[in-house]
Amino acid sequence: MATVGHDGRFWDVYLEFDDDPRRPETFRGVLCFFPADANEGEQPVRTTAIIIEPSYEEAVARARGFEDHQLVGLLRSCLPD
Numbered sequence: 001m002a003t004v005g006h007d008g009r010f011w012d013v014y015l016e017f018d019d020d021p022r023r024p025e026t027f028r029g030v031l032c033f034f035p036a037d038a039n040e041g042e043q044p045v046r047t048t049a050i051i052i053e054p055s056y057e058e059a060v061a062r063a064r065g066f067e068d069h070q071l072v073g074l075l076r077s078c079l080p081d
């Protein structure tokens with residue numbers, strides 16, 4: 001979806017879908033941040049489901065609508081202190 005820079009590293013941003021059996025009519029998306037220079041065993045960080053739309057296309061459009069500074073803010077909120 002995008003690549004952003006933060007704290008001297010590049011992070012690839014992906015949209016992942018999180019199925020909710022209680023709401024099968026919605027498409028719930030989480031943003032997954034994975035460092036481009038990941039160390040062995042380093043895991044990606046993810047937001048909670050922040051995109052909830054009635055269709056796949058709308059969920060993808062919503063995710064693509066984030067600007068880089070917004071993605072960096074979301075990444076920072078996911079990283080450990």
